[in-house]
Amino acid sequence: MALVTTKEMFEKALKSDFAVGAFNVNNMEIIQGIVEAAAEEKAPLILQVSAGARKYAKPAYLMKLVEAAILDTGLDICLHLDHGEDFEICKKCVDDGFTSVMIDGSKHPFEENIRLTKEVVEYAHAHGVVVEAELGKLAGVEDNIKVDQKAATYTDPEEAAEFVERTGVDSLAIAIGTSHGAYKFSGDPSLDFERLKKIHEMIPNTPLVLHGASTVLPEFVDKCNAYGGSIPGAKGVPEDMITEAAKHGICKVNIDTDLRLAMTAEVRKYLQENPSDFDPRKYLGPARDAIKAMVQHKIKNVLKASGQR
Ligand SMILES: O=C(CO)COP(=O)(O)O
Ligand SMILES: O=C[C@H](O)COP(=O)(O)O
Ligand SMILES: [Zn+2]
Ligand SMILES: [Zn+2]
Numbered sequence: 001m002a003l004v005t006t007k008e009m010f011e012k013a014l015k016s017d018f019a020v021g022a023f024n025v026n027n028m029e030i031i032q033g034i035v036e037a038a039a040e041e042k043a044p045l046i047l048q049v050s051a052g053a054r055k056y057a058k059p060a061y062l063m064k065l066v067e068a069a070i071l072d073t074g075l076d077i078c079l080h081l082d083h084g085e086d087f088e089i090c091k092k093c094v095d096d097g098f099t100s101v102m103i104d105g106s107k108h109p110f111e112e113n114i115r116l117t118k119e120v121v122e123y124a125h126a127h128g129v130v131v132e133a134e135l136g137k138l139a140g141v142e143d144n145i146k147v148d149q150k151a152a153t154y155t156d157p158e159e160a161a162e163f164v165e166r167t168g169v170d171s172l173a174i175a176i177g178t179s180h181g182a183y184k185f186s187g188d189p190s191l192d193f194e195r196l197k198k199i200h201e202m203i204p205n206t207p208l209v210l211h212g213a214s215t216v217l218p219e220f221v222d223k224c225n226a227y228g229g230s231i232p233g234a235k236g237v238p239e240d241m242i243t244e245a246a247k248h249g250i251c252k253v254n255i256d257t258d259l260r261l262a263m264t265a266e267v268r269k270y271l272q273e274n275p276s277d278f279d280p281r282k283y284l285g286p287a288r289d290a291i292k293a294m295v296q297h298k299i300k301n302v303l304k305a306s307g308q309r
Contacts, residue, residue, distance in 0.1 A: 001070050001071075001074045001075060001076060002070065002076055003066070003070065003076075003077060003078070003097065003099050004076045004077065004078055005099045005100055005128070005129065005130045006020070006046065006078050006080075006099075006100050006130055006170070006171065006207070006252070007130060007170075009044035009046075009078070009251075009308075010170075010171060010207040010251045010252070012044075013044075013207065013246075013251035013252075013305075014205070014207055014249070014251055016308075017246055017247045017304060018303055018304040018305045018308050019210075019242075019245070019246035019250050019251055019252060019253045019303045019304075019305065020043075020044045020045070020046055020251060020252050020253070020303070020305060021038075021043070021045065021253055021255060021295065021298055021299055021303050021305060022046035022047075022048050022080060022082075022209075022252050022253065022255070023045075023046070023047060023048065023255055023256070023259060023295060024048050024049070024050060024053065024082060024254075024255070024256035024259065025047050025048065025049060025053060025062070025065075026056055026057055027056075027057055028065055029263075029284050029285075029287055029288040029291065030259065030263070030288075030291055031047065031065050031066065031069050032069070032291075032292075033259075033287075033288045033289070033290070033291025033292040033294075033295060034047065034259075034291060034292070034295050035047075035069040035072070035073050035075060035077070036292050037291075037292045037294075037295035037296040037299060038073075038075060038295065038299065039073040039074070039075055041296060041299045041305070041306040041307070042306065042307050042308075042309045043299045043303075043305040043306055043307070043308055043309055044076075044305060044308055045075060045076075045077050046077075046078040046079075046100070046252065047069075047077055047078070047079055047080065048079075048081070048082040048102075048254070049062055049079070049080070049081055049093075049098075050082045050083055051083065051084070051085065051089060053082075054081075054089075059092075059096055063079075063096055063097060066079050075309075076309070078100050079097070079098045079099050080099070080100040080101065080102065080132070081093040081098055081100070081101040081102055082102055082254070083102055083104045084101050084102050084104060084120070085104060086103075086116070087103070087116065087119050087123070090102075090103050090120045090123070090124065090131075091120075091123055094123060094124050094127050095127075098129065099128075099129055099130070100129060100130045100131070100132065101120065101124055101129060101130075101131055101132070102131070102132040102133070102134070102173070103116060103117050103120040103131060103132075103133055103134075104133070104134045104173075105133065105134065106134040106135060106136060106137055106138075106173075106175075110135075110159060110163075113133070113134075113135065113163070114163060114166050114167055117131070117163075117169055118166070118167050118168070120133075121167055121168050121169055121170075125168070130170040130171070131169050131170050131171075132169070132170065132171045132172070132173060132209055132252070133167060133169040133171075133172055133173065134173035134174075134175075134209075134211075135155050135156075135159060135160055135163050135172060135173070135174065135175075136153060136154050136155030136156070136174055136175030136176075137153045137175055138175050138178060138179045138180060138211055138212050139153050139154075139175070139177070139179055140179050140181075140183070140184075141183040141184060141185060141186050141235075150192065153175060154174075154175045154176055154177070154192055155174040155175050155176065155199060157195065157198040157199045157201075157202045158202065160174065160199050160202060160203055161202040161203050164203050164206050169206075170206075170207070171206065171207040171208070171209055171251065171252065172203070172206055172208055172209065173208075173209040173210075173211050174196070174199055174208055174209070174210070176191050176192040176193070176195050176196050176210075176245075177190060177191040177192050178191065178210060178211060178212035178213055178237055179212045180211065180212045180256075180257070181212075181257055182214070182221070182231060182234040182235075182236065182261070183233065183234055183235065184214075184216070184235055184236050184237060185235050185236075186235075189235065189237055189238055189241070191237065191241050191245065193245075193248070196208070196245060196248050196249065196250070197248050199249070200248050200249030204249070206249075207249070207251035207252065208249040208250050208251060208252075209250070209251070209253075209254065210245055210250045210252070210253050210254065211254045212237070212254065213237055213253045213254050213255055214236045214237065214255050214256065214257035214258040214261075215236040215237055215238065215239050215242070215302075216234045216235055216236030216257060216258065216261065217236075217258065217261070220258070220261040220262055220265045221234045221261060223265035223266075223268070223269060224261060224264055224265045224268055226269075227265070227268035227269045227272045228268055228272060229265075229268055231261075236257065236258070239301070239302045242303070243302055243303075243304065246303060246304065253298075253302075253303055255298060258294055258298070259291055259294055259295070262290040262293070262294040263287045263290055263291055265290070266283070266286045266287045266289075266290040267283050267284075267286075270282065270286055270287075271283055
C-alpha cells in the first residue's frame with residue numbers, strides 16, 4: 001500500500017478493455033466514499049486534485065487525507081494534479097509528493113504546448129513522477145460543431161503522434177466531443193469514435209485520457225431538482241460510450257460532475273426531509289454513502305475495472 005504512479009495500471013488498461021477511474025476530490029467525505037468503493041471493487045484508483053480543490057482544501061490537508069486513505073484501506077493510490085496550467089503548480093505538486101501531474105497546455109498554440117509539456121516532463125520524470133498532457137480543446141454545449149470546426153478543436157491524430165514523440169509525455173488527454181460540467185450536449189450525445197480509433201492507431205502505446213466523462217444520470221439531476229435544485233436540461237455522456245471508448249485506448253476516465261450531483265442530491269434530500277437536524281454528520285454521512293455508491297457503479301458497470309487491481 002502506497003502512493004503509486006499510473007505506470008502499472010495503464011499498462012494493464014492499455015492491453016485490455018477496462019479503464020481506470022480518476023475521481024476529483026475536495027474534502028474528507030469525498031475521499032472516503034471513493035476509496036471505500038475502489039477497495040470493495042478491488043480496482044485501480046486515481047484521486048485527482050484540481051487547482052481549485054488545492055485552494056479549497058489546502059495542499060497539506062489533501063496530502064494527509066490521501067495518506068490516511070491509503071493507511072485505512074491498504075490500497076495503492078495514484079495522486080494526480082488535474083489541469084495544471086503552468087510549470088509552477090506542477091512543480092509544487094511534484095515537490096509535495098504527487099505521483100502524477102497534468103500539464104494542460106491545450107489553450108496554447110501547438111509549439112508552446114510542446115515546450116511547456118517538455119519542461120514539466122523533464123522535472124517530473126527526474127522525480128519519478130508521470131505526466132499527462134492535453135491536445136485539442138474540449139467543446140461546450142453551445143458549440144453546435146460543424147465538421148470543419150471539429151477539425152480545429154478536436155485532437156488531430158497526426159499532431160498527437162508528433163506531440164507524444166517530441167514531449168515524451170506518459171499519457172495524453174484528447175478532445176473527441178466530451179466537455180466539462182453538466183451540460184455537454186444540446187442535441188443527441190455523440191463522440192467522434194473514428195477519430196479516437198485513428199489516434200489510438202497512431203500512438204498505440206500511449207494511454208489516452210477522457211476528460212468530461214460524466215454521464216449526468218437523469219435520476220440524480222431529477223433528485224436535485226425535486227428537492228429544491230434547479231439544474232434544467234443537464235446532459236452527459238451515455239455510459240455505453242464510455243465503456244466503448246475504454247476499448248480503444250482510453251485508459252483514464254475523469255469523473256467529477258457525477259460525484260457532485262450524487263452528493264448534492266443526497267444533501268438536498270436529507271435537509272428537506274429533516275428540517276430540524278443541524279448535525280453535519282447527519283447529511284454528510286449519507287452524502288459520503290452516495291459518493292461511494294456512484295463510484296462503485298462507475299467502476300463496476302461503466303469502466304469494467306472491478307478486480308483489475
Ligand atoms: O474532466 C474532468 C476533470 O478533469 C471531469 O469531467 P466531468 O465534468 O464530466 O465530471
Ligand atoms: O475539470 C475540472 C474538474 O471538474 C475540477 O473542477 P474545479 O476546477 O471546479 O475543481
Ligand atoms: Zn483542458
Ligand atoms: Zn478535465
